[in-house]
Amino acid sequence: MMSLPSCGRILSSLLLLSITPALAIWPVPEKISSGDKTLWIGEDIHITYNGQRLPWNINSPAKCKGFSSAEIVKGAVSRTLKAILEDAFVPWMLYDRLALEETEPSASAEKTFITSITIAQNGTEKSSKSLIGDIDESYKLSVSGVGEVKIHAVSSIGVLRALESFSQLFFQHSEGGVYTTMAPVDITDKPQYEHRGILFDVSRSYFSVESIYRTIDAMAWNKLNRLHIHATDSQSWPLEIPAMPELSGKGSYAKGKTYTPEDVESIQIYALQRGVQVIFEIDTPGHFGVAALSHPEVVAAWQATPWQNYCAQPPCGQLKLNESKVDKFLDTLMDDFLPRTNAYSSYHHIGGDEVNFNAIALDETVGTNDSTVIQPLLQDFIDKHHGRVRKHGLTPIVWEEFPLHYNVTMGKDVVVQSWLGDEAIRDLVSRGFKTIVSNYNFWYLDCGRGHWLNFDNGPAFQTFYPFNDWCSPAKGWRLIYSYDPRAGLTEEEAKLVIGGEVAAWSESIDETIIDSILWPRSSALAELLWSGRTDAAGQNRSQIDAAPRLSEFRERMVARGVMSAPIYMPFCTQAMNATACEFVM
Ligand SMILES: *[C@@H]1O[C@H](CO)[C@@H](O)[C@H](O)[C@H]1NC(C)=O
Ligand SMILES: *[C@@H]1O[C@H](CO)[C@@H](O)[C@H](O)[C@H]1NC(C)=O
Ligand SMILES: *[C@@H]1O[C@H](CO)[C@@H](O)[C@H](O)[C@H]1NC(C)=O
Ligand SMILES: *[C@@H]1O[C@H](CO)[C@@H](O)[C@H](O)[C@H]1NC(C)=O
Ligand SMILES: *[C@@H]1O[C@H](CO)[C@@H](O)[C@H](O)[C@H]1NC(C)=O
């Protein structure tokens, strides 16, 4: 169990100049203008929130479970000041070769400091419920030439987004002190998509709660707002269910490699206080094998071989489809789990991908792979299971196979997550479903790193040489950034694409490399979904514009403790001149 982290340690167009770093707010705001005046920042700042003095202290962590607007803002202000004052970086890699000292502002000249931050929020939040659903994340930020900062937002999350943009104006000076050279600054900003997320698979590999917190922090810096936790699968069941302790008791990888109810609550609170809503997925009826260790009566085809005939990867195992014990099992499971998430989330993801019909043939309650027999059973399954989700006040999310491959009908409240490509997206929106896009051809982060299965010498070796994984090649940030999830849709259909998620399936990923798997590539998604595929002039956003800003933002993430992979070498980042590493045709 982790202790609850502090809620505050409290109590236009871009002008690329070779001598100054780009105005690298990531994701790029809707409207921004800036000057070239230098301002310094220290601890002596008068900060007010709706007219009241806001106490902040970057060095006194406090436990907090609160969701009032003031608490959210207090926490955000303290984190922002810590990021600016303690986690800044000296941007030698953004200036010309050996030119840092001569291009930084003079440290000995008279300094103008940031004197005040005046925060005005005209909406209010009272409980966790007001931080989920359709939140207004818009904000206005201005920094005057004499160091007065003003923030306006409707919600506390809007304030948080403004503070994040503010923090990205500053650099560490090589002789000490923290400055921006961009004053005065004016920003008006809001997101283009409501659902901007990461799929985090904690079942194939176990991830510590600390690594989940670290990911949530980085998501907030990127203005991402949905963390989809794929919590269970056939390989391991790390989620503790007090009403059914045997599930993780027998299905986790090891003692302690579990998420307690306190962990689940802490993760959701930590996330909400950073403008991130957690969505848990308990995958059903496929991807359910490991539950057989504690509940063999509800699982068919557990560890069936050869596995490739009965599932997509070992070990196999699906919920039985015509077994009344499954209904009781799922009632107990959902009645335990969903009341622990519905104060913090609008959704529960029921999975629904890759149901294997041959595994159903091994299910003695059905005994055939005939789809005309199976289809009504799947319809019955989804009706009942969505009913359990709705009973607890949540909206079901389901993978695309249920509506598109199994020919079941579903309520129009259901949100569908699509992974198989553009045709599926078109099909879903034409049927009127709200759709979350995770097209594996663009947004799967685990792809292209070589296979994780072993192939013995012989036919398998020959067939699979050179051992690429199924979704090779790797999806670099440029590819992720190039994809328009609404391409080719009518305006009405496009509105149904509510956003997207990059996916980090964890068959060969654990927390030693998760930072560099997620970052900076999730940042590419973050800008695409916050700022949109096209710029103010209606042109596709360009790598030449994005690369210098992303390079700078990557340095910020590293300085704040998230080990993002580099964009490219300093030869390309220096002088913030992306054309030095451009391929011109
Ligand atoms: C960027 O680099 C190219 C080639 O190295 C140079 O011609 C160009 O002037 C530079 N642009 C800026 C804005 O520094
Ligand atoms: C809050 O301000 C925004 C714009 O600044 C405005 O659209 C909205 O109506 C205001 N809301 C309230 C409750 O005053
Ligand atoms: C489901 O099980 C019942 C017995 O419990 C059986 O009568 C029925 O034929 C089964 N349905 C299918 C589709 O196999
Ligand atoms: C059903 O099983 C038969 C024989 O086991 C197999 O040939 C067929 O491909 C299977 N059909 C499906 C839809 O899996
Ligand atoms: C899908 O189900 C509907 C009834 O719900 C049926 O009319 C239709 O033929 C089915 N289509 C396929 C391809 O199974």
Ligand SMILES: *[C@@H]1O[C@H](CO)[C@@H](O)[C@H](O)[C@H]1NC(C)=O
């Ligand atoms: C803009 O990007 C889309 C893909 O997102 C592509 O289909 C289209 O051709 C691009 N347009 C231009 C003018 O490059």
